[in-house]
Amino acid sequence: MFIVKSLVEKTIELENNILVIKVYSPEISSEIKPGQFLNIRVSETYSPLLRRPFSVCDVEGDFIFLMFNVLGEGTKILAQKRKGETIDILGPLGHGFNLDDDYQTAVIVAGGLGAAPFPYFVKKLPNDKRIISFVGGKTNNEVITYGLKNILISTDDGSLGFKGTVIDLLNENLEILNKGKIKIFSCGPNAMLKAIKEFSIKNNFECEVSIESAMACGFGICQGCPVESTSNKEKYSLVCKDGPVFNVRDIVL
Numbered sequence: 001m002f003i004v005k006s007l008v009e010k011t012i013e014l015e016n017n018i019l020v021i022k023v024y025s026p027e028i029s030s031e032i033k034p035g036q037f038l039n040i041r042v043s044e045t046y047s048p049l050l051r052r053p054f055s056v057c058d059v060e061g062d063f064i065f066l067m068f069n070v071l072g073e074g075t076k077i078l079a080q081k082r083k084g085e086t087i088d089i090l091g092p093l094g095h096g097f098n099l100d101d102d103y104q105t106a107v108i109v110a111g112g113l114g115a116a117p118f119p120y121f122v123k124k125l126p127n128d129k130r131i132i133s134f135v136g137g138k139t140n141n142e143v144i145t146y147g148l149k150n151i152l153i154s155t156d157d158g159s160l161g162f163k164g165t166v167i168d169l170l171n172e173n174l175e176i177l178n179k180g181k182i183k184i185f186s187c188g189p190n191a192m193l194k195a196i197k198e199f200s201i202k203n204n205f206e207c208e209v210s211i212e213s214a215m216a217c218g219f220g221i222c223q224g225c226p227v228e229s230t231s232n233k234e235k236y237s238l239v240c241k242d243g244p245v246f247n248v249r250d251i252v253l
C-alpha cells in the first residue's frame with residue numbers, strides 16, 4: 001500500500017457526463033488488481049482528512065485511469081484537474097475479483113457507473129476464458145460500455161437495447177448462460193446487486209459483487225464500512241478490508 005502524489009495526464013470526456021481521468025502512477029499501476037480501489041484526496045484544502053474511494057478503471061503501462069461523474073464537491077474538484085496537477089492516492093486497497101477460478105465464461109453485469117472496474121478486468125482476464133457483458137441503465141444516458149466486450153444492453157425505459165432491467169435481460173439469455181460453466185462478476189446500484197444475488201442463487205451460478213459503502217480510512221481501522229456477513233463466525237465484514245468484492249453468498253445485501 002502506497003501514499004503517492006500522482007500527476008494528472010489528461011481527462012477524457014465520455015458521453016453522458018462521464019469522465020475518465022488518466023494519472024501517471026507507476027507505483028499503483030504495477031500493483032493494482034481488477035476490483036481493487038484507491039482512496040483519493042482530491043485537494044489539500046477541501047476536506048483534507050476525507051478521502052474518496054474510486055475503483056481503478058484501467059491501466060496502461062505506468063498510467064492508471066479512474067471513471068467517475070460529478071456528484072458532490074470531491075468529484076467536482078477531480079473533474080477540474082488539468083495536466084500537471086496532482087492527486088494524493090492511497091492504495092491499492094481491498095480485495096479485487098478472483099479471475100482464476102474454474103469457469104469458462106466471465107459474465108459481467110454492470111449497472112450505470114458500476115461499469116467502472118471492468119475495462120481493466122477485461123484486460124486481465126486469462127486468455128482461455130470468454131466474456132459476455134450485460135450492461136444496464138434506467139435510460140440510455142446511464143449505459144456505460146467503455147472498455148467492455150461482447151455487450152448486451154438493457155434500459156428500463158427501452159431507450160436503448162432490451163426494454164427491462166438487466167436481470168430481465170439475463171433471464172432472457174438463460175439458455176446461453178447455461179452453456180458451459182459461467183461466473184458472474186457484478187457492480188452497480190444496491191437494488192441491482194440484491195437482484196443479482198437472488199438470480200445467482202436461483203440458477204446456481206457462482207457470483208462475485210463489488211459493493212459500495214461510505215468510507216473514511218479505507219483500510220480497516222475506523223470500522224466505518226460494515227456489511228452484514230452471512231457466516232456465523234463474524235457478524236460483520238468491512239467493505240474496505242474484506243471487500244469491496246465479495247462472494248455474493250457471503251454478505252447480506
Ligand SMILES: Cc1cc2nc3c(=O)[nH]c(=O)nc-3n(C[C@H](O)[C@H](O)[C@H](O)COP(=O)(O)OP(=O)(O)OC[C@H]3O[C@@H](n4cnc5c(N)ncnc54)[C@H](O)[C@@H]3O)c2cc1C
Pocket residue numbers: 037052053054055056066067068069070071072073074075076113116117211212213214215244
Ligand atoms: C470501493 C468503492 C469504489 C468506488 N468507485 C467509484 C468509481 O470508480 N467511480 C465513481 O464515480 N464512484 C465510485 N465510488 C463512489 C465514490 O466514492 C463517490 O461517488 C464519491 O465519494 C463522491 O464524492 P463527492 O465528494 O463528489 O460527493 P459527496 O459530497 O461525498 O456526495 C455528494 C452526493 O452524492 C451522494 N453519494 C456519495 N457517494 C455515493 C455513492 N457511492 N453512491 C451514490 N451516491 C453517493 C451523497 O449521498 C451526496 O448526496 C466508489 C465507492 C466505493 C466505496
Ligand code: FES
Pocket residue numbers: 214215216217218219220221222223224225238239240241
Ligand atoms: S473505511 Fe475505515 S474500516 Fe473501512
